[in-house]
Amino acid sequence: MExxxxxxxxxxxxxxxxxxxxxxxxxxTNKRLARKPTIKTWHRLQKLMREQLLPxxxxxxxxxxxxxxxxxxxxxxxxxMNVPSECMxxxx
Numbered sequence: 001m002e003x004x005x006x007x008x009x010x011x012x013x014x015x016x017x018x019x020x021x022x023x024x025x026x027x028x029t030n031k032r033l034a035r036k037p038t039i040k041t042w043h044r045l046q047k048l049m050r051e052q053l054l055p056x057x058x059x060x061x062x063x064x065x066x067x068x069x070x071x072x073x074x075x076x077x078x079x080x081m082n083v084p085s086e087c088m089x090x091x092x
Contacts, residue, residue, distance in 0.1 A: 008042040023052055 003011065016024055027048065031038055039045050055061070 005041050009040060009045050012042070012045065020049065020053060023049070 013021075013024055028038060039048065050058075
């Protein structure tokens with residue numbers, strides 16, 4: 001089911017909680033007072049929320065978490081590279 005982009009923004013905003021809804025209300029009020037158009041596209045909303053709510057090193061933090069994850073004593077990269085061969089040898 002494809003949701004039109006204008007309705008995507010309304011649906012996501014409906015689900016906002018805590019600091020996200022506070023930030024949204026503040027941005028909408030400021031835009032209305034400045035007589036600027038409101039946010040109408042999903043990509044614009046996503047960009048603004050990332051800039052305002054996530055720390056600047058968020059992607060670096062996620063990458064470090066990914067690298068340090070362990071599965072059976074292996075880092076994720078090693079684990080995912082070996083899964084197909086391990087599955088094949090166990091089934092035989």
